[in-house]
Amino acid sequence: MAQTVFAPWLDADEKPLIQFKNVTKRFGDFVAIDNLTQDIYAKEFFALLGPSGCGKTTMMRMLGGFETPTEGQILIAGQDMKGVPPNKRAVNMMFQSYALFPHLSVFENIAFGLKREGKPKPEIEARVEEMLRLTRLTKFAKRKPHQISGGQRQRVALARSLAKAPKLLLLDEPLGALDKKLRQDTQFELMDIQEKTGTTFVIVTHDQEEAMTVASRVAVMDEGEIIQVATPADIYERPNSIYVADFIGDVNILHGHATRADDGYDIAYAEGKAPLHAKTSNDLGASAKCALAIRPEKVSITAKKPAKVTNAIKGKIIDIAYLGNLSTYHVEIEGGHMIKAQTANTTRLERRSFTWEDTVWLSWTDTAAIVLEG
């Protein structure tokens, strides 16, 4: 049986849960969000990724009702959110600082939102117990926030924001305060909980690994604009711009002139050198200037020129960064460019074949590199 792929954004009949329609937000002269239009679908785990000041937090705060758009419209489930205060929205937020009420116990924190709805007491208790179980906090229910660890506090914040079963959960750098190891475990926990509850998650993060791990789609933002929205794999393998290619992961960029050839382009990157070839369906249009983006792990490094490879360049090893599982070679190619090539260290260190000053060949296939406008 073929597994159905979760991709509501490809389905023309699907109604989006959240719609940003030409939204602009200005703070004085500063444009935080610039004429932005974007749809987000139910049950998505949507990540807003970008450097600080790119507008991702503003977008989230507008969904929560803490900021109002200067221009444009935000719709949630088809309803215009203009003038709806935060306490009247079926949207909950998990704050970066967690914002746990220090004077209330874990239980009371989780029950806080439910009590505001005026639900009967047994119902509230049952729901809180359920949330405590979901986040493995049952035995900490009576503790105050300062009596539990950072990881536990993070889970309380999650339980509290999920308790009211919101249509949409906003997460502002939810894992930012955790150390690296705990963060990785928690990422999977988050995905698990998102799947179990079927809630739509919108997460704000500056950590690209985090966004890639948890999200169904990632929106890469810069200066108030969304540069690209795609699945993590597409963002990595098919970035639409140098900015995205450079922001996500490590990349080699070679600038050059493109000319149409067969099913792609030939790129002349240096005078007197054979052009590199890349397959693409992209149309660069009139512009002949281009940039070639190649991920280091897609570049193979060999002592001799490999036969039957489209692209091969000779170079000299300048630096080797040994990272344990991987090694990155910094290779200076003729013409002065530096290219990074990464190999997995499947053999022991002492049997490694290359060292400093060695002359090597770098090669990659015609589908490994991406041609971008540059």
Next chain:
Amino acid sequence: MRRFTLIAVPYVWLLVLFLVPFIIVFKISLSDTALAIPPYTPTLDFSSGWEGIRNFFAGLDFENFKFLTTDDLYWKAYLSSLQIAAISTVLSLLVGYPIAYGMAQAPDEWRPTLMMLIILPFWTSFLIRVYSWMGILSNEGFLNQFLLWTGIISEPLLILNTNTAVYIGIVYTYLPFMILPIYAALEKLDISLLEAAEDLGCSRLTAFWLITIPLSKQGIIAGCFLVFIPALGEFVIPSLLGGSQTLMIGKVLFEEFFSNRDWPVASAVAVILLLILIIPIVLFQRNEQKQREAEG
């Protein structure tokens, strides 16, 4: 609506009980003394309409301020207040700085206790603290008894009811205001800066002079203003510890109002005092602002 109430209640309270009274003081300072209740003219008479208001404004003049310049009691009192406040401020700095320095250098576990000992006098009655010096400074007081006993002096010193007693009183009561900002500045001082200075060839004394003093400058300035500003308008200390020849403007104002019942002159004295105070207050504000900016 709620927001409006929230702003309006404290706002109106302060307008009615803080701003309006000042306008009244200013107005009365322009009035003339009269043997009446209230003892000044003109009074605003709304019942006679425009005529009343015009008469009211026609009756106002700067006569009281002219009077203040002609009677040398007043400008001497202003000058002497400034002088006493300035001398007391310098003395407070000389006494307070070593204490603040000692506190900042003290072992960590001692600091909360020392801090509490500095703050404790804040909470005890100001009046009682001033009063406690009366028994010490009087002719047959403890200080004189002690000095006679040690043989340093053979005649009791006259201290109470002189300006010296006023200096002691001001330094004593306002010392915490001097110590706390200096301590706050010194506590933040990184010890390695002094070590670096010594490493670069300073003696300890030059390191203190070139590093510690400049880096505690903001605290010193804040402390000086916090002593100088209230000392200028002080009333209790000169009336309890000072003598008949101690002239301070707070005392003059109080007596002008209660003993001479000359309200317009008392009001004019207050207006001038306020104008004098604006300068140090503005300077103090600027110092605070600079400090806030420096701390980001």
Next chain:
Amino acid sequence: MRRFSWFNATSLTIGFLFLYLPMVILIIYSFNESKLVTVWAGFSTKWYGELFQNQAFLDAAWVTVKVAVLSSTIASVLGTMAAYVLVRGGRFRGRTLFSGMIYAPLVMPEVITGLSLLLLFIGIGLDRGVLTIVLAHTTFSMCYVSVVVSSRLVSFDRSLEEAALDLGCSPFEAFRLVTLPIIAPAVISGWLLAFTLSLDDLVIASFTAGPSSTTLPIKIFSAVRLGVSPEINALSTIMISIVTVGVISASLLSKRALVRQKREERAAEQTAD
């Protein structure tokens, strides 16, 4: 481990002797048998007895406490409102004037504040008495309260209030259920500050009190103007003791709470997950 250097130990010792010796002498001589305040004539508590016989002092003390409780309570409410407006109120017309009126009374000489309030009360025909002192004290102590509370509000994590709104609170509920319980310690210390300021105040009370509403400081002032009196020594000793016990126990309590919180936080981090 840092230790006291010779210089620092000396300056601290002399400094604290200067601060505390006058009060210690005052306390010792309140137990002096003799009427002559500078001659020791044996231990006695008779001046305390006389103090409690003195109806005028007791009346004044009662007026003072009444005024202090009323004015500090009203000042706490108004001061907290003012602090909230200053820190969270955003922009509104007349904001500069408002913050000016909050800070000005802190640096205003008491003689001027007292004089101006008296002229106001006479102008509107309000008879001087407990009410006028309460109004006067409330006005200047609300400014102190608002400074104490606003310094707490500034360091207050704003997202706590936003979280409350997000979980369905109206702005007023968010203040009542989240902000107020968290800033309560600051409001309480503001109240205590207002209370002691009111207990202490001589100058403003002299202007605004009527003949039937003499406060304790006014009484003490008129007594000590004539010279040192053993009864006043006894009264001062009582007042100093109350304050000392209060301040020391408050600082011990807050230190204990802090130590416990630190210990619990450490324990929580060690037993992570």
